[in-house]
Amino acid sequence: MRWHKSNFLAFVLDLMLVAFGWWLAFWLRFNLDMPDEFQVMMVGTLPWPLLGFGASLLVWGVYRHIWRYTSVAELTRLFYGVVFAGLLSASAVLMLRVGSFPRSVLLLHPMLVLLLLGGARVSARLLLVNRAQSALTGKPLLLVGSVQDAAAALSALRGARLWSPVGIVSPIATEKGRNLQGLSVLGGLADLHRIAESTQAAAALVVLAVGSDARREVLMGASEVSLPLLTMPRPDEWLRSEDGQPRRIELEDLLGRVPVVLDEKGLSDLIAGETVLVTGAGGSIGSELCRQIARFGVARLVCVDVSEYAIYQLEQELRRAHPQMQGLYYTANVRENERLLAIARLHRPTVVFHAAAYKHVPLMESLNEVEALRTNVLGTLNAARVAGAVGATRFVLISTDKAVNPTNVMGASKRLAELVMQSVATEYDSTRFVAVRFGNVLGSSGSVVPLFTAQIARGGPVTVTHPDIVRYFMTIPEAAQLVLQAGLMGQSGQIFVLDMGEPVKILDLAKILIRLSGKNEQEIPVVFTGLRPGEKLYEELLANGETTAPTPHSKLHVAKTSSPDRLNPDAVLKDIESLGGAPVPSSLRAWLQSLVPEYSVR
Structure with missing residues (x-):
């Protein structure tokens, strides 16, 4: 893996959090009042968890992903890296046979590190996404489809600078009022005209899956409203498109057929x-x-x-x-x-x-x-x-x-x-x-x-x-x-x-x-x-x-x-x-x- 400056900074920050977790594990073990001799023990054994966690996180490829796109997959990789690191650190400390070493620290430390490292990544994502949302200057865009379909399209839409999502219009009545990444489900298809006026939407992006039974019905209903209808590019269009911007709905989209798979x-x-x-x-x-x-x-x-x-x-x-x-x-x-x-x-x-x-x-x-x-x-x-x-x-x-x-x-x-x-x-x-x-x-x-x-x-x-x-x-x-x-x-x-x-x-x-x-x-x-x-x-x-x-x-x-x-x-x-x-x-x-x-x- 080729390291960038951001990878190195993330690695240093993680090691600082590992060290803080080691101190915190000792502190909690002694009910927030650590005796002097255990403070010396904590400092003397600190290099081993730093080495163990540093090596494990590198081996598990934790630094291959970008914090602003942290997802369940990245957190899962982090979990395995921390567990493996905890086993390495515990093995190293136990082999040193440090007298009167509190073994509960070896259990507390990986748990604390997982919370610290995971929390840092989630916080970074929330901070960066909120900053990106506040900086959006694109035209207001409504997403037409279920929450599940909207979730699949939102990550691609983040890079579409021409558009700024302002809400979701779902064909599923029970989803009204739900929230997805800061976007609310504002109503159903029958409310599309009212929602478009209240949000001053410039267009509606149909995000229903191609080939779904509801797609044509939804599009027929949405097309009653004098609002431009957009869709995300098809896979073959992504290859030809420079920015993957949403495009106007075409007749083929309304008929909604699943692409042919050829031999x-x-x-x-x-x-x-x-x-x-x-x-x-x-x-x-x-x-x-x-x-x-x-x-x-x-x-x-x-x-x-x-x-x-x-x-x-x-x-x-x-x-x-x-x-x-x-x-x-x-x-x-x-x-x-x-x-x-x-x-x-x-x-x-x-x-x-x-x-x-x-x-x-x-x-x-x-x-x-x-x-x-x-x-x-x-x-x-x-x-x-x-x-x-x-x-x-x-x-x-x-x-x-x-x-x-x-x-x-x-x-x-x-x-x-x-x-x-x-x-x-x-x-x-x-x-x-x-x-x-x-x-x-x-x-x-x-x-x-x-x-x-x-x-x-x-x-x-x-x-x-x-x-x-x-x-x-x-x-x-x-x-x-x-x-x-x-x-x-x-x-x-x-x-x-x-x-x-x-x-x-x-x-x-x-x-x-x-x-x-x-x-x-x-x-x-x-x-x-x-x-x-x-x-x-x-x-x-x-x-x-x-x-x-x-x-x-x-x-x-x-x-x-x-x-x-x-x-x-x-x-x-x-x-x-x-x-x-x-x-x-x-x-x-x-x-x-x-x-x-x-x-x-x-």
Whole structure:
């Protein structure tokens, strides 16, 4: 341990307290009237407890901590150091065989030293913390959460000079009036507006644990008050933040999902130093997959997308963020098998992630049905066969919860894509083919969040199709990370289902976004427009007759599908090509239903 001046001063002070304790133990032993001969004995034996305690406290690392942050852990270390020192001192004195030595001193002394040294540390902490509190000049801040949650956040907040905590607002009624490190619990959520006015709070910091059941409910209630809502940075944000200051609440915080834990070693072994191909690389999920793959040290990343602008943006971002990585950026359509095969043969990818798809339900429901089949089904057939042809070890299809008991062409086309992938899996033994289903992704293109945000920016109204419609949501990074994890696991032909947490009412989502913008429903009204063609009130992650099997990862399950007989991919290809450029919608749907029996035409 490297010693600073403060460590040396603390060591000297401790030895002075040890000496004082030695004198005090003698003084108490003789009822505050110590005979002269015992005063001489006390002085003559003093070097031994000083040596014993000095050595023991050093060995137990008592001087590694800072007094102003003294906690139970430091006091526990001090206790063991004092006990050990007491045994050393007693042994040394007893071996000297000092005549008529009062042995009760050997018991009293460690007890007194523990009180003196512990008291000095606690007093120093109280003095320094009170001085720091009196010097706070930051804006007044309310903590919203239980006393336990507030305690966990206060230590981090001490260094946040911009804010000065003034009180706690707890959702637990019985905590009102309690005190934590000088902060009082001033009331419950119903009193937030009154408390904010009385304390002149500039913001409220939500300190409830991420993933707790009460978090979203508390945030919904707190957001009724026109008070900026803050939260502490997430662990990944602490690494990028210079000062760990509280930040504004975002939509992801209100949904409150526990961060994904990945098999970092397994993914590194799969990706590091390899060639990976991603289709639909310019899309929301595809681009995040590319970011995550780059993070795991891929040697060559082959990015394919039909959009020139999207692939250009991705190229600029990845070249800047990962200059050491070899990135190859192709404008190509997965519906063109020869082009896709030529790219794959040139680079021989080890892993292929197939994210290219048409996913907008109403757009694919009328006028564009055949486009959904060509991209979602034929594109998957081409990408899967290309992966097998070039000897890729893994192929991962990005699927959707809308493939379960589909009521629209887009969902049925994705279910057919899953069946096509499973059929192709029987053609290539050396490639492991898997699909991953998940629900809506926050902020992805075509999702409700960008739509609502744009509507709010225009002054409203916010359009919701139905007051009871619910959807599953996850963040883009979470979805991409679980896709990577699924690619690492399982057997060929399996379909993975992600744990999407609890479904969210779209109406609640709209209200949250309105309140986060600093408005209310009177200023930005919500208008119900009715369900769109092919839209369901709720989405499922499993079809009727399907069950799941657990995997080593808590957020991934394997769907045990009761699928029909294996499809003939070549027959599917021929049928789609024969539909022509403008097929009769009813005929197209009838053909699709013949291959996907659970598809319900509405």
